[in-house]
Amino acid sequence: MTRIDDLPIRDELRGQSPYGAPQLDVAVRLNTNENPYPLPEPLVARIAERVAVAARQLNRYPDRDAVELRTELAAYLSRTAGHRVGTGQVWAANGSNEVIQQLLQTFGGPGRSAIGFEPSYSMHALISRGTGTGWISGPRRDDFTVDVAAATREIAARRPEVVFVCSPNNPTGTAVAADTVVALYEAAQAARPSLVVVDEAYGEFSHRPSLLPLIEGRPNLVLTRTMSKAFGAAGLRLGYLAADPAVVDAVQLVRLPYHLSAVTQATALAALEYTDTLLGYVEQLKAERDRQVAELRAIGYEVTESDANFVQFGRFADSHAAWQAILDRGVLVRDNGVPGRLRVSTGTPAENDAFLDAARTVYKEHQLSEESV
Numbered sequence: 001m002t003r004i005d006d007l008p009i010r011d012e013l014r015g016q017s018p019y020g021a022p023q024l025d026v027a028v029r030l031n032t033n034e035n036p037y038p039l040p041e042p043l044v045a046r047i048a049e050r051v052a053v054a055a056r057q058l059n060r061y062p063d064r065d066a067v068e069l070r071t072e073l074a075a076y077l078s079r080t081a082g083h084r085v086g087t088g089q090v091w092a093a094n095g096s097n098e099v100i101q102q103l104l105q106t107f108g109g110p111g112r113s114a115i116g117f118e119p120s121y122s123m124h125a126l127i128s129r130g131t132g133t134g135w136i137s138g139p140r141r142d143d144f145t146v147d148v149a150a151a152t153r154e155i156a157a158r159r160p161e162v163v164f165v166c167s168p169n170n171p172t173g174t175a176v177a178a179d180t181v182v183a184l185y186e187a188a189q190a191a192r193p194s195l196v197v198v199d200e201a202y203g204e205f206s207h208r209p210s211l212l213p214l215i216e217g218r219p220n221l222v223l224t225r226t227m228s229k230a231f232g233a234a235g236l237r238l239g240y241l242a243a244d245p246a247v248v249d250a251v252q253l254v255r256l257p258y259h260l261s262a263v264t265q266a267t268a269l270a271a272l273e274y275t276d277t278l279l280g281y282v283e284q285l286k287a288e289r290d291r292q293v294a295e296l297r298a299i300g301y302e303v304t305e306s307d308a309n310f311v312q313f314g315r316f317a318d319s320h321a322a323w324q325a326i327l328d329r330g331v332l333v334r335d336n337g338v339p340g341r342l343r344v345s346t347g348t349p350a351e352n353d354a355f356l357d358a359a360r361t362v363y364k365e366h367q368l369s370e371e372s373v
Helices: 041-055 067-080 095-107 122-130 148-158 178-191 245-251 262-273 275-299 319-327 349-366
Strands: 090-093 113-117 134-138 162-166 195-199 221-226 239-242 310-314 341-345
Touching: 041 262, 067 090, 067 239, 067 262, 067 275, 090 095, 090 245, 095 122, 095 162, 095 195, 095 221, 095 239, 095 245, 113 122, 113 148, 122 134, 122 162, 134 148, 148 178, 162 178, 178 195, 239 245, 262 275, 275 310, 275 349, 319 341, 319 349
Parallel strands: 113 134, 113 162, 162 195, 195 221
Antiparallel strands: 090 239, 221 239, 310 341
């Protein structure tokens, strides 16, 4: 049987694995950071209305520039993120991953490099490799915060064309301070004019305000968002960015024609009509996230501060064995390779209760002893 590596694929793709989390048939699935609340029925009905209108025009291409959608996304950001942006500062694509891909196609590529501070969102590295962009793994402290001094030294020495910063960071949940982003941005511009991408996929769940205001006066700073998490629309696949209008013009050089379908645009517009309702679910999830943190610490776990809709916890002598032990009790969490730690998404109160019951049961068997920490 032919293997992938037997094919004439690019060298940087050899030996790589596709991104993904196992989906197992268990009672409680808390491994992919999905919003656990289904869309409310009035919104489902509104989606059906908007899609029906769009369906009558499916013989025609959709709005290539998604102007109405970008206008509404700009209004949403302006109202909720503390900084006014216009339609020309916003771009949308099929999930924030496509946004990141377009940025790397535009500002990365062969002979260029990107840096991220790991552990962080692994798709940054995967999409970099997929676009022929060299990947640099930058440093973090033991508490998973960005070591600004070490990071700026690395940027100065390696001179990457693209710098990624996740806030809140996936998989650790840690937020990044505004002054840290400013320091990284200044270092990136001193080394050579480089793009700095702040990935705020989980921004609505943070205790801190959005970093969106930092784009003012910084033409090489980009903020990316998604409707998958806060809007409970993972199946929609809609991501977007906010930046200087020149960045929006630049990514259109590489976007595919009519990349956002009429159905996608109609569904996203319907969801934006229900922003207040959906953000109400976010407030419930934030409260549940904080409860997870408090109860895990009360059990005795070491828990990383979280500003996202998930929590990283440990420390385990064998994290995969602990993952399996929790799975054996009907709860699926994520083992994403951070030594000694696992990540659990925030679910409904009942789902979180089931997880916490499992976590209590496995604690003594799988925790590192204090002597080994």
